[in-house]
Every structure is written in C-alpha cells, then in structure tokens.
Amino acid sequence: MNYAWNWDVLVQSPYLGWLGQGIAMTLAVSVAAWVIALSLGTLIGIVHSGASGAMRLVTGAYINLFRNVPLLLQMFLWFFVVPELLPKAAGTWLKRELPHPEVVTAIVALGLFTASRVAVQVAAGIAAVPRGQSMAARASGLSTIQAYRFVLLPQAFRIVIPPMTSEFLTIFKNSSIALTIGVYELTAQTQQIQSFTYQGFEAFTAATVVYMTIALMVTTLMTVIERKVSIPGRIARG
Amino acid sequence: MIRIEGLSKSYGDVPVLRNCSLDVARGEVVVICGPSGSGKSTFVKCINGIEPVQAGRIAIDGENLPSKPAAAARVRARVGMVFQHFELYPHLTVLENVCLAQIHVLKRSRDEAQEKARSLLRRVGLADKEASYPAQLSGGQQQRIAIVRALAMDPVAMLFDEPTSALDPEMIGEVLAVMLELAREGMTMVVVTHEMGFAKAAADRVVFMDQGEIVEVAETARFFAEPASERARLFLSRILTH
Amino acid sequence: MIRIEGLSKSYGDVPVLRNCSLDVARGEVVVICGPSGSGKSTFVKCINGIEPVQAGRIAIDGENLPSKPAAAARVRARVGMVFQHFELYPHLTVLENVCLAQIHVLKRSRDEAQEKARSLLRRVGLADKEASYPAQLSGGQQQRIAIVRALAMDPVAMLFDEPTSALDPEMIGEVLAVMLELAREGMTMVVVTHEMGFAKAAADRVVFMDQGEIVEVAETARFFAEPASERARLFLSRILTH
C-alpha cells in the first residue's frame, strides 16, 4: 500500500548511532541485571530448596511477589513509588543525586524480577538431583553445606543450564520494558527512529534482527558451556 | 559393636518400623531379608542416622548416635554405606569420588587420600579406572567403586542395601566376591539382600523382617533349615523355588 | 511361524545386530540369553518392527513385515510383546489398559473387549483388580496384567523382554508360573531372560547372543550340558555360580 520503504535511514547519521547506542544500552542493562538475577536468584533458590519454616516462607514470599506482578508495573513502582516511601534524604538522593537513575532503576527492577525466576529454576534443579545422591553424601559424613557444595550443586548446575539459557534470553527481551521509565535501549531507539523518520518498519526489522542475533549468540554460548561441562559417558540430553 | 534398641519410625501416621532391636558384634556379618516394603532399607538408613527416628536408641562402637545433625555426621563417617543404585557422584571421576569425603570429612591431605584410594582400587581390580567417570563403567564396576568409596573412610562397620539387585546377572558375581572377601577379613557387616547364596556363604545370622517388625533372628544354618516363623517359611519358599 | 533372515542393525555407526537369522516354529518356546548389551532387546524389538532394521527380512506367520509404518502396525498387532518394565499405561485402569488396543486397533466393541479382558484377568487370578490403577499394584501383578494385555489381542506369538528382571524376588515366581502355563498351552514364545530355571523347564531351544551376533542355537538340554561356544560357557559359569 502507501508505505515508502527507505532502508537507507538505518545507515544514516544519527540513526545508525542511535541503533548502536540502543544495542549497547540493551546489552549493558541486560548483563548487569543478569549478574544480580543470577547471584541473588541462585542464593534464594538454594535456601528455598533446603530451608524449612520461616526461611522457606521468606524465600517463597519473595518468589511469589516478584513473579506475580508484571515487570512493567514493577519498574514503575521502583521508579516512582519506592523513593517516596523511603526516608526523605534517601529518597531525594535516589531521585536527584544518583547518576542515571532510570538506568539503575531498570537494572535493579529487571534483576530482582528475574532473580525470582532464576530461584525457581535453581530450586527445581536441586530437586531434580536424585535423592540417593544427598543420602550418599550424608552417609559419608559430609555436612549439609559440603553436600551442597561438592555433590548437589555441581549436578544441579548442569541440569539447570537449559532453563537458564531461556531465562538469559528472556532478560534481553524484558529489557525492552525499561523504555517505559525512559531508558533508551534498543526498542526505545527503534521507536525514536520511527518517530523521527516515520520509517518504522525498517527500524523494527533492524531490532528484530538484532534480537535474533543476540538469541543466536546466547544459545551458542550456552551450548558450548553445556558441552564443556557435560559429564563423560552420559548421553547429552537431546 | 552396633546396638539398636526399640527403634520405631513412621512416615506421617504410617508406621514403618515398630520397636526393632538388634545387636551386631564386632566382625559379625548379618543379612537382613524380608518382603518388599517391610522396612529393610529404612532400618539400615536409621542405623547410621540418615533417616531420623521417632523412638529408640542406636549406639555405634559404644557411642550413642547423637540427634544433632553436625554431631551425627561425625559418627556416620565411621559407618560405611553402599546403596542399591551405587549413588556414585556422576560429575566426579572415580578417584575424586573415593577421595571427596576423605579430604573434606576426615581432613586427609589430597596425596594421602589418593594413595588410600589407589590401594583400595587395586584390591577390587579397578586400578585402571581411576580417571573414568561413573557413567563410563558397567554396573558391577560402579558398585565395586561404591564399596571402595565407603572403605576409604576406614569404617568400623559396613551397611549394604541390596547391593546387587540393580545389577545385570553376570555382574552380580564380581560384587559378591568383593563382599565375601570383606566378610572373611572380619569386617562387621549388615547386608540387606535377596541373594540367599551370599547369606549361606557369609552370614553369621539372618534377620527376617515383615511389616516393619523384626520377626525372626536366627543362625544362618538354622534359618534356612527350619525357620521359626510361618511368614519366613512362606517367604523362603517363594524366593527359592524358581 | 517366525522367520528372521540376515537381520542387521546399527545405531549411527555402532553395529548392534550383525546378520542374525532364526526360525521359530509354531508352538515352539525359544529363550534368548547373553551378556548385557549383546543386542537381545534390540533383536526382539526388531522382530515385531518397533525398531527399524537396516538389512534383513522378517516374516510372521508367512507374512513379510512391511517397511511402511501403517502396514507394519497391522502385522505387529498379531505379535504380543511384554516388556521388562511392564509399561502399563499409568493413566488408565487395569481394564482400560487391556481394552485400549482391542478397541482402537482391532476395532472390537467395548463390550466384546471387556468380556475378553475379564476372562483373561480371571485366568491369571486378577479378576478383582480390574478397576485398580497400575501404581496401586505390586510389580508381579503389573507384569501379569501386561501379559494379559498382550494376550487380549489374540496374538499368534508372544515376545518377552526380561519379564522378571525388574521384579522383587518374591514376585518372580507368580509371573513365571503364568508364562509356563502359556508355554504348555502351545503358545509360540520368544523369551529374553536370565532365569535359567525357566529356560530349563519350558524352552525347546536356547539362543545365545554376544556382541550383536547369534553365537549359538541349541536344544535346551544340550545348551546347559555342553555349550558349543567358549563364550556361552563363560557366561553360564558366571550366571549360575552365585
């Protein structure tokens, strides 16, 4: 119909630069959030799998709370509501002194959100290690921490690689939601290019290609890791 | 050596062990048999405290099994345990499997642990497998490694839970041979098994369990010749006729 | 009855069966034995076409096993198969398990199928279990139901792949009894098993396999008295001594 295709916009200045900045921001936000998600999520997952009583209640509450509110809303709440609930000085610092508050907020919100999902996967991974393994570890006198460190976690880690791959992919995709609090990541830059040039489809195409490339690279990377750590003699899971 | 008094345990409201008592002397070999679900596995797991008990007392080598987990671990390390499905650590090599608890529980140096491991592996004829991973070995080989792993801790007694029932028939022999040798050397052993051939050859006494109770404890020869209880007789007839 | 000629099969480049040939006459009982991994399971699976083969011909009751999946399914329904792990359908009751293929493959009416199922269940002494789910039954009961499920299809022959090796020792007897009765009634049977007692009692011939080859086919008495091949001798000595 009446759409004037013009692929040149993608390589023109400043749009090419915007795309580049968008990709860089997407990568930076995602990777930083992944660091939070992985460390916090693993910790919560381990505690959740082993603990009972109050600790398990706390980790369970964390998982439920963060999984059951849309990320879009969480970003907003972290950005606008949380500073108002803090003591005035801290709130003001968050709002006015913190460099790049929107980026930091996005990373924290995305990290905490994804941590709840990682925790679920880690707990499931530990549960998937056959029960006999922890019995064998305890039978030989290993303490609970030693059993986790030397026996359960190394096996759970291998079990958890495939679901972690998809969580890692999801974090890239979810970083697009940071645009709602003003982070100029890839999707936001795409929209900006569209609103400047009205060549929306070209920009969408570029973004789609970039996301697919990221996905391909992440999948390849994780496959390599999976192969590296696979246990000799075991048939890799198809 | 091992003294168990009035052991009772239930999962929820289902009683699994009812008031079980048993004394095992130093160097004695005791075989436990009985129908499936009679509580044999639970019983041996309680002996070294992997399963918590609701009532009763267990003493190993004169030392009461403490109820605190950390203290129990120390006692537990003195009793070796071999499981039906071997439970070797699949992500570690054979040598690492045998050394892990030596290093982290007994605090042996790596060299010392490895030396111990190698000498035991040689004894069971698996010296050349130390760098293999469990999944690269046959079932019989895996079970022999599991026995080595337990022996490396210098246990005062060994517990076996159906060590051959997950094995292919041709591999049962090689594992039983290792167990027989251990028995001859005077190791204190409690063995849950259906291999009546092993029981006849190595056991001093046979314990027959049914529905969570120790129904009968008898000298091996007596047990096979004329079991005292009706239930044991029925069990033996079923298991020996085919 | 069953004629197998020059069967060869490999997974990838690993050959699993090499040029295997075997004739089974109507009413004959053949036992297949051999070390683990020798290809016994693969061989019986090929017989009724569950596993595709790379070379060779299989004829059941004079009819060649077609290579097209749909046509093969028709022939397959005429051969009953019983697996090591029973493979009852866990989501269906005993009665539904036995009726499923009757209704959907043989297109019998529900009433007809249930009548057939009930009469066979009565024969193996499990008439009262028709409404139970597999998980509520013991291993021996499950395996007898699996046999009934195969028999309900009015098979011209039955294949068994280690039907007792996943059973607790006390339950092996009840399954072997059912199989013995079948053999006496003249059912054509091919049985992979390590139960040499069953072989001696019921088999007309024994097939010994090793490394994907049929090493020896002999009359039962001859096979146990003086196996022709060294490998069979070694195997028998390992399996019979403990």
Add this chain to the structure above:
Amino acid sequence: MSGFDISVILDALPFLAKGLGLSLGLTAIAMIGGLALGLVIAVVRLSRFRVLALLAALYVNGFRAVPLILVIFWFYFLVPLLLGRPVGALCSVLIAFVMFEGAYYSEIIRAGLKSVRPGQWQAAQASGMTYLQAVRLVVLPQALRKMAPLMVTQGVVLFQDTSLVYVVSLHDFMTSASIVANTQNRIVELYVFAALVYLALCTAGSTLAQRLSSDRQCAH
C-alpha cells in the same frame, strides 16, 4: 506524594473491570489457541518428517528470540500492509498472541511428550497402534498431567504480558488503569491498585500450578 485517594479507583471501577475482562478474555483465547497450535508444532517437531520438523524448530526459535512487543508491532502494522486491507486491533493482537504463545506452548508440550518413557511409546506401537493413535491414547494423556503446572505458569506469564497490548491501543486492564491515571492525574493510586490486582490473580494462578504439580508427585 499527596494523599492516597481511593475514591478515584472506586469511581473508575466499571471501566477497570472492563479492561480486566479484556485481559482475561485475551489470556483465555491465547491459551486455547496457543495450546492447539503448540500441540501441532510439537507433534510435527517430534515426527519423522525431517523438513517439517526443521521448519517447526525454526518457527519456535524465531518467536522465542524476539520480545512480544515487537511481535505485536509486526502483526499490527505489517499484516494489513501485506493483506492489502486493514484488520482490527483485537484481531491482529489475537493472531500475534496465538502465534507467539504457540511457540512457547509447543516447547512445554514437546518436553512433556519427551518425558514419557520410551517404553510407553514402544508398548503402544507393539500393540499395533499408529503414531497418531499412540500420541492421542497413550502419550498425550500422560504428558498432559505432567505439563499442567507448566501450562498454568505460562498462562500467568501470558496474563501479565497482555499489558503489552497498550501499543495497539486496546484497553486491557493495565492500559485502562493508566488511562484513568492520566485523565485523573492519579497515577500512583492506580498503579499500586493494578499491582495488587495482578498480584492477587497471578498468585491464585501460581498456587493452582503448585497444587497441580504436587498432586502429580503424590500420584506416583
């Protein structure tokens, strides 16, 4: 932050309820459509037809690589361009959701089908069933029980994702809340309220999923 004003929410309740209705309806349709599509894709992927299986794999991995928001954009803007005639926002979003969820559900179903032991396939085959009969009568009923919790979990994610339809100006619950927030200039009240509603509904869903998965564990 000047005083939390509940009355704004009460006044807007009918409007918000309509939005919630759309979100739930969209979730339901996308789940049903996604499941049907996912089932087809999963069965194709596990079948013997190499080329079809490869195409199905491409489809799944393609959709799983891009953010849903981009998929919605594509369907909304590009489909009319390709068809040469406009399609409604709701229609295009439904197509986008079903295609997108189909990719995710197919992975869940595929894992479920694969988790059924090979012996069950063989037993079904051995009794003369065809591939499709084996899937329908033996494997799928077992797989469905295993998959139920994951499907509900995915449904919860999907319900949260319906908030993205704001990009095509449909009034789902989230969008309705932000419209009220904008017209009344009462953004904090409405977003906190929205978060609580999501939390309640999704927790109910997650609890159901947990119940399903623990039921399954008891059954064996």
Add this chain to the structure above:
Amino acid sequence: QATDAVIDRIKAKKSISIGYREASIPFSYIDAQGKPTGYSTDLCIKVAATVKTALGLPDLEIKWVPVNLQNRIPLVANGTVDISCESAVNTIGRQAQVDFSSPFFISSTRLLVKSKFGIAELADLKGKSIALPINSVPERLIKSLVERDKLNIRIVPVRDNSEGFLALSTDRVDAFSTDDILLFGLRSKAPSPADYEVVGQPLSYDSYGFLVQKNSTVFLSLVNATLARLARDGELAKVYGTWFEPLGVPLSAPLATTFQIIGIPE
C-alpha cells in the same frame, strides 16, 4: 469527479474509520462511558457529515479506532484509519508518510514548574533537571536548545504527561515541558493547582492537523472544505469555546488569525 483510495474504501465499506486518542485532553479522549470525545473528535464528526452528503451515503457509519503516539502514522499510512482526529503537530518529517489537513489549533512548547522555585525561563534550569515526553516534538526541541546553548540541564524522559507531572510533583525534576495546552490541563487537575505555573517564552509554534493517507486529494479536500465552512460561519470558534474556556485558555490572537485564513472562501 476524480477518486482516490480513501474515498473508494469509504464507499465500499459504507463506513469511515476515525482515529482517536485515549487521553489527549481536551482534543481527543474517552469519557467516563468509554466514548471518544473532545475538540478534535467533534470536528471530525462534522467531517463525516460532509462526506456522507458529498458521496451520497445516507447510512454512512463512523467506526472509532483507538490510536497512540507510536502507531497513529503507520495506521493512517496503511489504511486502518481514514482520518486521525487528535492532536498531531504538522512537521515536514511526518509529511513524508501522511498528509495533514488545514490547522485547527496552534500550541507552543512551554514549561510547567512549581511556583515556589521561581523558575521563569528554560535558562533558569541550568544545573537542574527537566522531564520531557519520550519521542515527542518538545523533547527534540528542548534537546536541541540545550545543546545549542550548552545549558547543562539534565533530561529525564517520561512515557506520558501524567508521569511527567508525577516527576515534577515528587521533585524528581524541576520542570516538565510539553505543549502548553496540555500543561494547562495537567495543572487544572492537580490537587492544588495554585502550586504550579505554566511559564516561559513560547519555544515553538506548532499547528495541529488531522492525518489522512497520502495522495488522497479528494478526501483531503472534503476535510479542508469542512474546516473552511466551519471557520467561515463562526462554528469553529464556538466549538473551540466549549472545550477550552473551562480550562481558562481563551482563543489566542494567532489562532484567531489562523481561523480567518482557513476560512477564506476559495
């Protein structure tokens, strides 16, 4: 009479698709019943009436299609929407994809600030921060001014106007800038309007037009003829009054002149 794509479509479907916004107050928004309403939509209903008579379609239906900042141009370009009736500023860039009707409103970019901080102009914000709607004309404008004059003002992008106001009211920023008419609307809805002020020189003059598909000259001339007629008989000023007097924004001199210009008989 020559024909074009939009006219063909309207004739074929016997309906006209009008794009509206959810919260572009008072131009195009939905009322408590969820029905589109506002200054722009009122004008478009009159356009639809003109189309009805001109094409001789007595049963012409109006189909309302919701649009937003991101999708309104593609939707007009791909024909989902026949005419987008809201608050789109006429820019040269946009003219590459769509055509604009005659202007029906003129706004300028100004600043909304808290009265007590005494900010009067953009230059007063040096070392401070300002919220701007993401991907908007004002955002581009202020960014270029900040760069040109090296003003050292921190820019906080926000998703929509109420978030901009929230950022201002919670002291996250010291000013929020967008079209002044929107700023007046925000101020009037504030809990205490007296705390806020719309200040500063107009930084731009932006004329609003309806969006129609490119090269649909027949349809566009029907739209413009409608506006011209309304301007001539004073109807346009009356409609303006009903929507803007309550906000305290009377017809400005430049807009009055504009109405005179578009009302000149052809």
